[in-house]
Amino acid sequence: MMNKYRTHNCSELKQTHAGETVSLSGWLHRKRDHGNLLFIDLRDHYGLTQCVVENNNKFFSILEKLRSESVLTIIGKVVKREKGTENFELPTGEIEVDVQSIKILSEAKDLPMPVFGEQDYPEDIRLKYRFLDLRREEMHKNIILRSKVVSFIRSEMLKLGFLEYQTPILTSSSPEGARDFLVPSRLNPGKFYALPQAPQQFKQLIMVSGFDKYFQIAPCFRDEDARADRSPGEFYQLDIEMSFVEQEDIFKVLEILMVNLFQKFSSKKVLNNKFPRIPYNEAMLKYGTDKPDLRNPLLINDITNIFTRDDVKFDIFKKLVKSGSIVRCIVTKKTKDKPRSFFDNIDKWSKEQGASGLAYFTLEKNEKISAKGPVGKFFSEDSLKEIMKITKAEVGDSLFLACGKINEIEKILSISRDKIAKDLNLINEDQFAFCWIVDYPMFELDEQTKKIKFSHNPFSMPQGEIEKLDFKDPLKIKAYQYDIVCNGVELSSGAIRNHVPELMYKLFSIAGYDKKKVEEKFSGMLNALSYGAPPHGGIAPGLDRIVMLLANEKNIREITLFPMNQNAQDLMMKAPSEVEPKQLKELSIKTDIKKD
Numbered sequence: 001m002m003n004k005y006r007t008h009n010c011s012e013l014k015q016t017h018a019g020e021t022v023s024l025s026g027w028l029h030r031k032r033d034h035g036n037l038l039f040i041d042l043r044d045h046y047g048l049t050q051c052v053v054e055n056n057n058k059f060f061s062i063l064e065k066l067r068s069e070s071v072l073t074i075i076g077k078v079v080k081r082e083k084g085t086e087n088f089e090l091p092t093g094e095i096e097v098d099v100q101s102i103k104i105l106s107e108a109k110d111l112p113m114p115v116f117g118e119q120d121y122p123e124d125i126r127l128k129y130r131f132l133d134l135r136r137e138e139m140h141k142n143i144i145l146r147s148k149v150v151s152f153i154r155s156e157m158l159k160l161g162f163l164e165y166q167t168p169i170l171t172s173s174s175p176e177g178a179r180d181f182l183v184p185s186r187l188n189p190g191k192f193y194a195l196p197q198a199p200q201q202f203k204q205l206i207m208v209s210g211f212d213k214y215f216q217i218a219p220c221f222r223d224e225d226a227r228a229d230r231s232p233g234e235f236y237q238l239d240i241e242m243s244f245v246e247q248e249d250i251f252k253v254l255e256i257l258m259v260n261l262f263q264k265f266s267s268k269k270v271l272n273n274k275f276p277r278i279p280y281n282e283a284m285l286k287y288g289t290d291k292p293d294l295r296n297p298l299l300i301n302d303i304t305n306i307f308t309r310d311d312v313k314f315d316i317f318k319k320l321v322k323s324g325s326i327v328r329c330i331v332t333k334k335t336k337d338k339p340r341s342f343f344d345n346i347d348k349w350s351k352e353q354g355a356s357g358l359a360y361f362t363l364e365k366n367e368k369i370s371a372k373g374p375v376g377k378f379f380s381e382d383s384l385k386e387i388m389k390i391t392k393a394e395v396g397d398s399l400f401l402a403c404g405k406i407n408e409i410e411k412i413l414s415i416s417r418d419k420i421a422k423d424l425n426l427i428n429e430d431q432f433a434f435c436w437i438v439d440y441p442m443f444e445l446d447e448q449t450k451k452i453k454f455s456h457n458p459f460s461m462p463q464g465e466i467e468k469l470d471f472k473d474p475l476k477i478k479a480y481q482y483d484i485v486c487n488g489v490e491l492s493s494g495a496i497r498n499h500v501p502e503l504m505y506k507l508f509s510i511a512g513y514d515k516k517k518v519e520e521k522f523s524g525m526l527n528a529l530s531y532g533a534p535p536h537g538g539i540a541p542g543l544d545r546i547v548m549l550l551a552n553e554k555n556i557r558e559i560t561l562f563p564m565n566q567n568a569q570d571l572m573m574k575a576p577s578e579v580e581p582k583q584l585k586e587l588s589i590k591t592d593i594k595k596d
Helices: 060-065 123-128 137-159 200-208 247-265 280-286 304-308 315-322 340-352 381-391 406-423 501-510 515-529 543-551 581-586
Strands: 021-033 037-043 048-054 071-080 095-106 182-184 192-194 213-222 233-243 277-279 300-302 326-332 359-365 369-372 398-404 434-438 443-445 452-454 481-486 489-496 536-539
Touching (some): 021 048, 021 060, 021 095, 037 060, 037 071, 048 060, 060 095, 137 213, 137 233, 137 247, 137 543, 200 233, 200 515, 200 536, 233 247, 247 434, 247 481, 247 489, 247 536, 247 543, 277 280, 280 300, 300 381, 300 406, 304 315, 304 326, 304 381, 326 406, 340 398, 369 381, 398 406, 489 543, 501 515
Parallel strands (some): 277 434
Antiparallel strands (some): 021 037, 021 071, 037 048, 071 095, 233 536, 300 326, 326 398, 359 398, 434 481, 443 452, 481 489, 489 536
16 A cells, blocks of 8 residues: 555655656755746655746645745656756755645744754754754754664674663662762652662672673763763763673773774774773873873973983973972974964963963074074073983974973873864874773872872772782772773773672772771672672773764764753753642652742
């Protein structure tokens, strides 16, 4: 039986259909009135078809008045377009449909925002009328891409021997991490469930239960502020856990998956099939961050010792170094011919970021090696040669220098490295550069309290033989913790888990938790681990960030179907909203909101 709405979709018709009578249904995308002819682009999920109506056609006046985005069925004859009028960018661009009849299925009101064209529109309008926003070509493509990525990930994980399990959405509140979203229990008055910030404990319990390889496209809920790469409220991650594995086993699975995924859905080149492993301390020195963009060739070098030399007269830096500051620099290759304004603009920009500025000079050689620039005169030839040796700089290269406390220097040189590379056009936008950051310290010193605290994930396994760990010097203990990074975007943290309760007590005691407190907070996990737990580990790459990279989008709202705004409000469905007093009474809840 023929479908009454369509014989074909709006991307199917080709020259081979010429002469056929067809029916199409979709939205009136746009009209072009040529006086005696009216051209209509009809759009559905699949694409566009051009339809044409002559002014002697009885439907001409109806279509002329019909607003964009009205939904209609068109019946007509497929004809080849005249030579020179084809649109080869469209699959249907060699034909058009000569309209014989139309049926209006749903008439649109005046639009609050246009669907045709990709011009920017205020975000509040886009989110309030998201159903219109999603009709736009780029948005529609992004959401289809997201769906295809999820399907591909599922099929790849199954090929890799993983099984998908669903973990609970209603669970207990966690004192760690971000704020929980709480759900009142009607059957247990005064008590609350929490929506999971991540399925972390459940996925570990799946391993303890004897299942070997788990994955889930998992929804996660965190009551935290929005950012460009983070939705307020909810997000999705590819949650993975494996038993009887070491760090490298997890790396291997992720590398296979990410290379296949990024090659499938992007024409950009994945730089390495085996991702570089960069120790945390090395990343902080070379890049100033544990989220380095490896497409950027610029490196940071430590030249603090240069400022202890007698033949360096840069007194401001020398005094700061004596009081405990460090000096690090970025070398830019062959920039001797750059105008003074290039260097001054970088210095000015760094001050706008809250830094004290970046000193700079360019290496020259006439009879001897010297330095041109505002601070060049403070360096002897021997000191410059030593700098060149440390940094591998050459004559014609320039150096940007920063001096201060290590945290300040890492921060300013990390963002300066990105800024300078962009200004010099050094970043290849057609590449994906993945890496692993490894060997995170288990503990760090809290700058405010001067007490030792966990630096990353308290449930990670420390590196080394347990019997030989030096608990007296905990800041030297490294953990089997790792981050996967792509183009400067952190996709996920992961770890080999600590499955030994006695070791867990010991590590928590270093961070100031006594045994009783640990048992109060983590009784469920400790109980499970005490009945025979396999060594296990995992990771959970953010699905939203993966799709952002593949779609080349900078904001997470561009790849999410129905996102909230910055204030965690759904403008379309008007959530959150007040509820009836009767509902609150059922849940044994009283609100205590002071009215202004």
